Amino acid sequence: MYRYLLILVALFVAAGCTYTAKITDGATAVDRKQYDVAVPMLQREFKRAKSRGEQGRIAMNLAVSYRETGHDEEAAEWFQTAYDNGIGPDALRERAAALKRLERYEDAIQTYTDLGFEIGSRYEFRKDIAGAELAIRLKAEREAQETPEYEVNPVAFNSPAADYAAVSLDDRLVFTSDRSSATGDDTYNWTGRSFSDLFEASDASAAAATPFHPGTNSEYNEGTPAFSPDGGTMYFTRCAPPAKRSDAYCGIYRSERVGDGWGPAEKLSFVTPEANYMHPAVSADGERLIFSANLNEGWGGYDLYEVTRQPDGNWSAPDLMNRAINTESNEQFPTLDGDTLYFSSDGLEGLGGLDIFRTWPLEDGRWVAPRNLKVPVNSGADDFAYTIVRRNGTGVGSTTTGFFSSSRPGGAGSDDIYAYTKTVLPPPPPSPDPVVFRNVLDVTVVEKIFEDPGNPRSRVLGLRPVPNATVIASIGDQSRTVTTNEEGQLSLVLTDNQAYNFRAERPDYLSDEGRFSSRNLPRDPEAPEQRYELELEIEKIFRNEEIVLENIYYDYDESFIREDAQPTLNELTQTLERNPGIRIELGSHTDCRGRDAYNETLSQARAQAAVDYLIAKGISADRLTARGYGESQPIAECICERCTEAQHQLNRRTTFRILE
Known part of the structure; x- marks a missing residue:
């Protein structure tokens, strides 16, 4: 998947350009992220394996390699083989995730349920099961619709490689691809394909695509372009090694239009070393950027940040967007349509992988609770990079056309670009009940489940709630102490615009701390109650254990x-x-x-x-x-x-x- 390609390009530099090193066995190829290279090696090694344990280890590596190269059918089967040969719950967990990406939701629910019984806690998989149940409901709702809201079709220029993030420029489409005609001679052995470049096509029906301006593409990964309103400035992601030999990171670059071409790209001023910045989105006035980054001050994983252009032309320091949008997982691929923000998340309730959501600001600086775009835009796989190209009319019955990207099965290759037509349907009748807004935070105290309960060096199978733990909740100088219930949880109705700090304690455990901000949480009449989650992981004290x-x-x-x-x-x-x-x-x-x-x-x-x-x-x-x-x-x-x-x-x- 594209997000992994960008994040982990650093590994090649840190390992001394291991993508060109000679690989002699499948396990080494997997260790060096050369998954395409690993597959045929591991297939041969599995046939020669002499013990059940050896077969299990090889099957697990083979399943991971298939997963990372976008072959979920094969991955699901090999994860099952790994589990049958003694690898343990990790293989079953990965099989369940693959089944979900394949939209075999009933099978995924059963596998997650079995897994919960095996490790002794269903808590670990509650979101996965809820997402699969949601997908089943949404698919049934779509089948019952007399007039479908969305019609979705793949574009003609998709290739067996990864194609994604299409945007409009001068009645053309500019997108990202790692097809064989990309710049450079090296092969990205993660996928067995080229490094990603920018390409262009005339429209969705075009059978072929050509490289974008050669001055923009390099031998490294480029992708996810966004253009200023006048089309004169392009912002995009580039992952290139730094001047000194050390880890490479992805940054956001800018290039100015020069005649029929584009000038040299320069990194934006707010981009700092040792973090990944990617997926820029430009506001309608060109004065604001929203992007995804994994900065230390974030809520976890990749979060969305905002910067604004200052009077001197420089950009402000990145401002972390609020907890209505960002989660402890990943928020990526933002795009803007006026003041409406589209983005992808695997932390909000979704159908599996990344799902596309939309939200927009309210007058008081709050954002509407993110709305899942549902089936068929979202699927069990990764769905991302939603853009709007054209509107036809206004009001009920009018249509909007655009593009999004998905790794769903049935496409031409890895990630594919899909064209959609959205029809505006009549709104549902308003509720007669008065609206009562509530934001609720569920705090859960958890601990690791070790394969050997007495050995902290043994494999971690998952997390389970800790009942009767003490939680100290603080707001400014005020604090109160609460005991978790039998589910290891306590629930708080949040006060607006407060910074909450939590400390979890229990005898014979190391305490943990967490934080939550209720700044600008939504007040959405269509979703008046919003629930958020915070985990506090306390660790059992094993005295004198390494x-x-x-x-x-x-x-x-x-x-x-x-x-x-x-x-x-x-x-x-x-x-x-x-x-x-x-x-x-x-x-x-x-x-x-x-x-x-x-x-x-x-x-x-x-x-x-x-x-x-x-x-x-x-x-x-x-x-x-x-x-x-x-x-x-x-x-x-x-x-x-x-x-x-x-x-x-x-x-x-x-x-x-x-x-x-």
């Missing part, structure tokens, strides 16, 4: 804390701040290569560097102990000379354990 800190890596023969390790240590800092009564040991382990004494010295220096980092963040040294274990406690079972690089990496770990 817990691995993910993503803590060191340069060869060095002990300093790298920049990419800092986010994990920052999270540990927050945990220690929330739980001032605990004392921990930070441990560092090496692999088996090198002399024992050297490894002990190096690991001690690395552990001390992590401790020093936490002290610099304000954690008392009395609460921290550094210990280097060298190679004395490997967790990968292999003979040193025969360990794979992945097993060596597993042994090279930084850990913490709660001492008291």
